[in-house]
Amino acid sequence: MSQVSDTTHAVRLDGKVVAGHLLASLRDSLQSVIKSSQRAPKLVVVQVGEDPASSVYVKNKIKTAQSLGMASEHRHLPESISEQALFAELDQLNQNPSIDAVLVQMPLPKHLDALSVIDRLGASKDVDGFHPVHLGNLVCGNPGGVLPCTPAGIMQILEHYRIPVEGKHAVVIGRSNIVGKPLSLMLLQGNATVTIAHSRTRNLSELTRSADILVAAVGVADLVTGDMVKPGAVVIDVGMNKKDGKLVGDIDQAAVGTVAGYLTPVPGGVGPMTIAMLMKNTWTLYQQHILQV
Numbered sequence: 001m002s003q004v005s006d007t008t009h010a011v012r013l014d015g016k017v018v019a020g021h022l023l024a025s026l027r028d029s030l031q032s033v034i035k036s037s038q039r040a041p042k043l044v045v046v047q048v049g050e051d052p053a054s055s056v057y058v059k060n061k062i063k064t065a066q067s068l069g070m071a072s073e074h075r076h077l078p079e080s081i082s083e084q085a086l087f088a089e090l091d092q093l094n095q096n097p098s099i100d101a102v103l104v105q106m107p108l109p110k111h112l113d114a115l116s117v118i119d120r121l122g123a124s125k126d127v128d129g130f131h132p133v134h135l136g137n138l139v140c141g142n143p144g145g146v147l148p149c150t151p152a153g154i155m156q157i158l159e160h161y162r163i164p165v166e167g168k169h170a171v172v173i174g175r176s177n178i179v180g181k182p183l184s185l186m187l188l189q190g191n192a193t194v195t196i197a198h199s200r201t202r203n204l205s206e207l208t209r210s211a212d213i214l215v216a217a218v219g220v221a222d223l224v225t226g227d228m229v230k231p232g233a234v235v236i237d238v239g240m241n242k243k244d245g246k247l248v249g250d251i252d253q254a255a256v257g258t259v260a261g262y263l264t265p266v267p268g269g270v271g272p273m274t275i276a277m278l279m280k281n282t283w284t285l286y287q288q289h290i291l292q293v
Contacts, residue, residue, distance in 0.1 A: 010235070010256070010263040011161075015153070018160045019276035026279055027068050034069060041286035042071040043127065043278075044093055047105045048086065048112065049079030054105045061103070064275050070282060079109050086112065090120050100289050101127035101282040106178075124288070127281045130177065138185050146281045151183035153273025154215070154236055155190070163213075163234055163262065165190035171208055173197045173224070173250070174217035179238055183215060204228070216250035226255030235260040238270050 034040050043065045045058050058074055065072040077089065093102050102125040108114055118126060123133035129148040137145040158165060170192040174180035184194045197207055199218075208214055208228045216224050217238035229235060239250030249266030257263055264270055 009258065010260040013157050013161055013234075013236070013262050013264040013269060015157060015264060015269040015272040018157050019153075019272035021160070022156065022273075022276045023064070023068065023279060026276075026283055030069050030283065037290060039098065039290075040069055040071045041100050041282050042073070042098060043101045043103065043282045044073045044075060044099050045103045045105060046075045046077065046089065046093075048077045048081060049109050051107065054107075058105055061275055061278060064279060065282065068279060070279070081112075083112055083116070086117065087120050090117070094122050094125055097289070099125065100286040101125060103127050103278065125285070127278060127285060129182075129281060135177070135182065138182055141189055144284075146284055147186070147277070148178060148182040149277040149281065150179050150217075150238065150270060150274045151186055152280075153277045154183060154238070154270060155186050156273060156277070157236075157264065157270070158213075158234070161262065165192045165213070168192045168212035169195070169210055170213040170215070171195045171197060171211035172215045172217065173201075173204070173208070174215075174238070176217065179217040183217070187213070218250055220250055221248050222252040223250045224256060225252045226259045229256050229259045231259055232261035233259075234262040235264070236270065237264050237266050239266065240271065 045061055047054055047058050062072045062074055077086065093099055102121055104117055104121060106114060108117065118130045119132065121131065123131040126134060126146065129146040134146045138147065165187055170187045172180050172184050172194065175196050175198045180196060184196050188194050192213065195207060197204055201207065205228045208224065209230050211230055211233055213234045214229060215236040215238060219239055219241060221239065221241040221243045235251060235256055237249035237251040241248050247267055253265065
């Protein structure tokens with residue numbers, strides 16, 4: 001297996017490779033179904049405002065959907081849009097039977113409440129898996145639903161590289177509804193013993209050094225250093241931060257790479273899997289709407 005760099009011994013958990021396998025399989029499934037169905041799956045991405053990073057993310061999502069043979073649409077709304085007007089837009093998308101999946105790109109402008117927007121969108125079109133119905137299904141262990149993309153992608157990486165979760169101590173730094181909480185539930189369902197750490201956690205280094213699987217998902221550049229990692233541990237870097245004009249994660253890759261047994265790089269680790277799982281969720285919603293499975 002490839003390494004993180006020439007000076008490290010950690011095995012590189014390559015998200016691009018795993019995403020490529022998943023998308024290739026999905027493309028084959030889509031092509032066979034599209035030939036016999038009335039239409040292709042359709043994804044609509046709603047962007048509010050002019051956040052530069054959001055524009056890049058939206059472009060990549062639309063491009064990937066099109067490469068699979070999906071129909072896609074980018075609805076770019078003004079940053080000043082009122083909550084009432086945005087709700088009206090979401091109501092129209094909810095009622096359109098030709099649209100299977102809707103993603104509201106985050107972050108939203110400060111005058112809009114993300115939880116209210118997700119709730120208004122509804123579970124049947126929520127491709128991100130953030131709606132309370134989807135999160136509730138995750139809590140209850142109901143299989144086959146729409147899972148939040150980033151944590152689901154992390155679990156796919158672990159599965160691809162045949163890294164066992166059962167019986168392991170997993171420490172997740174971060175408690176967001178997008179990554180930390182749902183990932184902790186997925187690891188728990190895999191029979192790991194899970195500890196969630198956050199900004200109020202005391203003796204963080206002592207806790208992280210006990211982790212067989214360590215996940216950093218807080219958005220603080222180089223938060224986790226080499227002395228915070230158990231030798232041979234599996235380390236997952238979810239962070240996407242800018243430092244000195246470069247993209248870096250929450251993990252000090254150079255230092256941790258000399259200690260960890262496995263490590264996701266930034267970029268090229270978790271990021272590609274998030275988009276791949278978004279496509280998988282679009283396929284799942286399409287099946288629910290068209291194929292009734």
